[in-house]
Amino acid sequence: MVTNSRQLDSVFGALSDATRRSILEELAHGERTVGELAAPFEISRPAISKHLRVLEKAGLVQRTPEGRVSRCSLDAEPLRQAADWVGHYRAFWEEQLDALARYLETPTPVNEEDEG
Secondary structure: OOOOOHHHHHHHHOOOOOHHHHHHHOOOOOOHHHHHHHHHOOHHHHHHHHHHHHHOOOEEEHHHEEEOEEEEEOOOOHHHHHHHHHHHHHHHHHHHHOOOOOOOOHHOOOOOOHHO
């Protein structure tokens, strides 16, 4: 599996914050202005802008200036790459759990000495 480690680090770093995840959820419904994205949060506009910069650096958000307003849109490609990376390890753990299930389902021979 080939992945850009620096890009993956940026994506997981961006996803580590609940505010940034909420911003991405909002952008999944369509583009929004910075003001629209800031409205539900009880934090300052500069704080929202800082979160947006982290998301932009990770390649998850594109900001387009339109006069005095900036419109933001989601770029989900880096999320797909992160999901592919996680999926690789999901297959590993599923295989491990399947092996455990097979082991637990295997009948254990009864030792007659233990019954007495």
